[in-house]
Amino acid sequence: MAVGEVFKGEVHPVAGVRLAAIESGIRYKNRLDLVLVEIEAGATVAGVFTQNAFCAAPVKVARKNLHDTDSRYFLINTGNANAGTGEQGALDALRCCQSVADIARVDIREVLPFSTGVIGERLPVEKIVAGIPLAFTSLDESSWEKAARGIMTTDTRPKLVSRRIDVEGESVSITGIAKGAGMIKPNMATMLAYVFTDAAIPRKQLKEILGRASDKSFNRITVDGDTSTNDCCMLVATGKSSVAVNAEIESAILGVFQELAVALIKDAEGASKFITVHVEQGANSKECLAVAYAVAESPLVKTALFASDPNWGRILAAVGRAGLEDLDIKAIEIRLGEVQLVSGGEVSASYTEALGQREMDRDEITLTICLGRGDSVETVWTSDLSLDYIRINADYRS
Amino acid sequence: MAVGEVFKGEVHPVAGVRLAAIESGIRYKNRLDLVLVEIEAGATVAGVFTQNAFCAAPVKVARKNLHDTDSRYFLINTGNANAGTGEQGALDALRCCQSVADIARVDIREVLPFSTGVIGERLPVEKIVAGIPLAFTSLDESSWEKAARGIMTTDTRPKLVSRRIDVEGESVSITGIAKGAGMIKPNMATMLAYVFTDAAIPRKQLKEILGRASDKSFNRITVDGDTSTNDCCMLVATGKSSVAVNAEIESAILGVFQELAVALIKDAEGASKFITVHVEQGANSKECLAVAYAVAESPLVKTALFASDPNWGRILAAVGRAGLEDLDIKAIEIRLGEVQLVSGGEVSASYTEALGQREMDRDEITLTICLGRGDSVETVWTSDLSLDYIRINADYRS
Numbered sequence: 136m137a138v139g140e141v142f143k144g145e146v147h148p149v150a151g152v153r154l155a156a157i158e159s160g161i162r163y164k165n166r167l168d169l170v171l172v173e174i175e176a177g178a179t180v181a182g183v184f185t186q187n188a189f190c191a192a193p194v195k196v197a198r199k200n201l202h203d204t205d206s207r208y209f210l211i212n213t214g215n216a217n218a219g220t221g222e223q224g225a226l227d228a229l230r231c232c233q234s235v236a237d238i239a240r241v242d243i244r245e246v247l248p249f250s251t252g253v254i255g256e257r258l259p260v261e262k263i264v265a266g267i268p269l270a271f272t273s274l275d276e277s278s279w280e281k282a283a284r285g286i287m288t289t290d291t292r293p294k295l296v297s298r299r300i301d302v303e304g305e306s307v308s309i310t311g312i313a314k315g316a317g318m319i320k321p322n323m324a325t326m327l328a329y330v331f332t333d334a335a336i337p338r339k340q341l342k343e344i345l346g347r348a349s350d351k352s353f354n355r356i357t358v359d360g361d362t363s364t365n366d367c368c369m370l371v372a373t374g375k376s377s378v379a380v381n382a383e384i385e386s387a388i389l390g391v392f393q394e395l396a397v398a399l400i401k402d403a404e405g406a407s408k409f410i411t412v413h414v415e416q417g418a419n420s421k422e423c424l425a426v427a428y429a430v431a432e433s434p435l436v437k438t439a440l441f442a443s444d445p446n447w448g449r450i451l452a453a454v455g456r457a458g459l460e461d462l463d464i465k466a467i468e469i470r471l472g473e474v475q476l477v478s479g480g481e482v483s484a485s486y487t488e489a490l491g492q493r494e495m496d497r498d499e500i501t502l503t504i505c506l507g508r509g510d511s512v513e514t515v516w517t518s519d520l521s522l523d524y525i526r527i528n529a530d531y532r533s
Numbered sequence: 534m535a536v537g538e539v540f541k542g543e544v545h546p547v548a549g550v551r552l553a554a555i556e557s558g559i560r561y562k563n564r565l566d567l568v569l570v571e572i573e574a575g576a577t578v579a580g581v582f583t584q585n586a587f588c589a590a591p592v593k594v595a596r597k598n599l600h601d602t603d604s605r606y607f608l609i610n611t612g613n614a615n616a617g618t619g620e621q622g623a624l625d626a627l628r629c630c631q632s633v634a635d636i637a638r639v640d641i642r643e644v645l646p647f648s649t650g651v652i653g654e655r656l657p658v659e660k661i662v663a664g665i666p667l668a669f670t671s672l673d674e675s676s677w678e679k680a681a682r683g684i685m686t687t688d689t690r691p692k693l694v695s696r697r698i699d700v701e702g703e704s705v706s707i708t709g710i711a712k713g714a715g716m717i718k719p720n721m722a723t724m725l726a727y728v729f730t731d732a733a734i735p736r737k738q739l740k741e742i743l744g745r746a747s748d749k750s751f752n753r754i755t756v757d758g759d760t761s762t763n764d765c766c767m768l769v770a771t772g773k774s775s776v777a778v779n780a781e782i783e784s785a786i787l788g789v790f791q792e793l794a795v796a797l798i799k800d801a802e803g804a805s806k807f808i809t810v811h812v813e814q815g816a817n818s819k820e821c822l823a824v825a826y827a828v829a830e831s832p833l834v835k836t837a838l839f840a841s842d843p844n845w846g847r848i849l850a851a852v853g854r855a856g857l858e859d860l861d862i863k864a865i866e867i868r869l870g871e872v873q874l875v876s877g878g879e880v881s882a883s884y885t886e887a888l889g890q891r892e893m894d895r896d897e898i899t900l901t902i903c904l905g906r907g908d909s910v911e912t913v914w915t916s917d918l919s920l921d922y923i924r925i926n927a928d929y930r931s
Contacts, residue, residue, distance in 0.1 A: 188852075188862065189850060361833050434757040438922075438927045441923065448616065448617055451652065452585060456586070456760040459586065520923065524923075
């Protein structure tokens with residue numbers, strides 16, 4: 136199940152980027168599971184990585200290689216996360232990189248490895264290395280949708296977002312792909328996401344833009360509060376458009392990031408609802424996020440959302456346990472869509488079950504919580520907790 | 534569904550305590566839903582209450598009354614939590630207390646109200662007040678099992694634990710009841726639990742013993758990470774045995790607390806497994822608890838436990854996101870029962886899926902996580918996350 140529609144707009148290639156997705160049989164037959172991305176020399180590359188202490192071998196290799204130099208190739212496999220695999224895992228990731236570097240005649244540090252899938256099993260290096268030559272011959276500028284499919288695991292549909300804007304008479308393309316449906320609560324980092332633009336953005340500035348954009352997109356989503364060992368988000372600027380970065384381009388990049396983040400949640404494991412938790416009037420950003428995540432991660436709130444039950448008591452209880460000091464219950468207002476649920480810490484005089492039910496029956500629901508103690512605002516996106524979430528995670532070794 | 538067996542030992546009355554449980558039709562017909570506990574004058578009483586900022590009206594009243602004087606009566610209703618009910622909720626709780634005080638001819642402050650059930654609906658005071666006279670005439674020393682049933686909500690079975698120990702030739706009884714199956718992560722407080730002893734314990738010391746005992750029992754359990762608005766735990770010492778408190782009695786009290794806490798988890802909503810998460814070799818208690826709760830509250834770990842899937846990668850990922858600084862993956866050891874799953878941050882050389890499966894198939898599972906960086910130890914108890922948890926919470930307005 137998934138909420139809403141997939142991206143249906145035009146996909147704009149990004150000059151200087153070619154992609155390929157092939158079947159290498161890593162875990163399943165007849166499944167795209169190996170993606171190669173080629174970036175022309177001269178591009179700048181920035182990345183953010185999982186804060187999980189047990190980050191996977193490819194994350195360590197990618198982080199180090201990116202620190203040393205701008206990247207020319209991304210090699211992404213599904214079916215195996217190469218996590219919890221110790222020293223052998225690092226050697227395996229490096230062998231895959233070496234295979235790409237040999238064919239492309241680049242330095243091994245110019246190749247970044249990414250893996251997603253089962254944790255704790257050895258990476259099937261031979262299958263990957265055997266597939267790399269075909270990946271090279273398949274590279275082209277238009278394989279975005281195929282690449283988006285090639286990085287899917289429990290995702291039920293590809294996540295691909297593309298925009299083109301005109302800047303001073305020149306057009307700039309921003310196109311990105313992402314994957315991830317469970318084990319999602321990025322912590323100062325993100326899921327697997329790759330966004331490319333042909334704008335020209337110096338490396339230092341690219342890193343800053345990536346930090347701001349991921350902070351307001353992938354770092355504001357949660358499915359189950361679990362941070363993966365393999366989260367990565369990469370931003371690449373090829374500079375081929377000869378347009379220098381400006382505020383408008385940064386804003387468009389943020390837009391692509393947010394659309395991809397929302398697409399992840401709409402296809403979250405078992406999701407039947409897409410929930411926006413909007414916290415207003417907080418004393419600071421930190422307490423707004425504490426409240427937003429307490430609500431967005433409450434299994435009781437999430438099952439009530441699954442059941443379309445306007446059980447506002449569970450929302451109130453979640454706000455109350457968020458750990459805010461001196462929270463004045465009488466200042467609290469909670470809205471479900473446009474309907475006021477709670478004011479003054481108790482059920483609103485204008486509220487009726489019928490009004491609440493009408494809002495709850497929608498596929499996309501916004502919960503607004505006003506704290507009445509400041510000007511800070513934060514938004515977090517999440518999904519409901521459904522029977523299918525349990526079925527998927529009880530049945531699938533991911 | 535529930536794990537293991539209910540308490541089957543002898544139930545020891547506590548001299549100075551009488552109980553009654555009656556049907557007052559608060560939410561359902563033909564259901565025990567109102568419990569009255571009478572404590573003889575001269576007893577000491579201590580209580581700990583929820584830290585949820587939106588604590589319910591009866592919690593506020595009980596906390597204040599207990600501060601003013603030792604209590605003579607507990608009045609406990611199910612079916613309605615009297616939470617999120619504003620000023621009216623406080624008035625309603627006081628009206629119930631006044632009704633008890635009038636019949637018993639005690640000060641209203643000697644009556645403590647407790648409510649559990651649906652949040653945000655007005656307490657049906659008339660039904661409760663109408664039932665109180667029958668509750669008084671039904672009071673007796675042996676109605677423990679009935680009282681344990683009378684405080685149940687989504688619990689599938691009563692929680693009752695009783696012990697008798699001999700101290701210097703005199704016998705001391707400790708008997709307690711508790712309820713709670715969901716919205717369970719007490720935060721420096723507990724669920725509804727009432728423990729009574731006929732030992733003599735001065736008020737100040739009773740409070741300290743309650744703090745230590747609840748900290749190592751009800752404050753070490755989690756079902757879904759949700760802290761209720763109505764959690765309370767009361768400890769009463771009637772002094773009728775003429776035995777003064779000593780270390781042995783405190784240890785027996787802790788034992789009763791822990792047995793009740795374990796009983797809550799074994800009957801947690803949808804529980805098919807009882808899980809003990811044991812963290813060893815931490816630098817301090819705080820980091821042991823951070824790791825224990827990260828594992829015990831991970832939906833992915835909990836669904837793997839439901840599926841009896843020895844998916845150790847999910848456990849490792851949860852440990853890795855617990856937020857410990859400078860965690861050395863190579864020092865980590867994880868055991869499932871007696872089977873070593875992980876050592877040196879990767880799968881143990883001696884581990885086989887068959888060994889893991891054998892441990893996972895059990896109803897009661899102990900996960901041990903050794904951090905290799907100190908001497909601190911903490912234990913947390915939890916349940917799995919099952920299809921029935923979702924069904925119960927999607928179907929039931931609690």
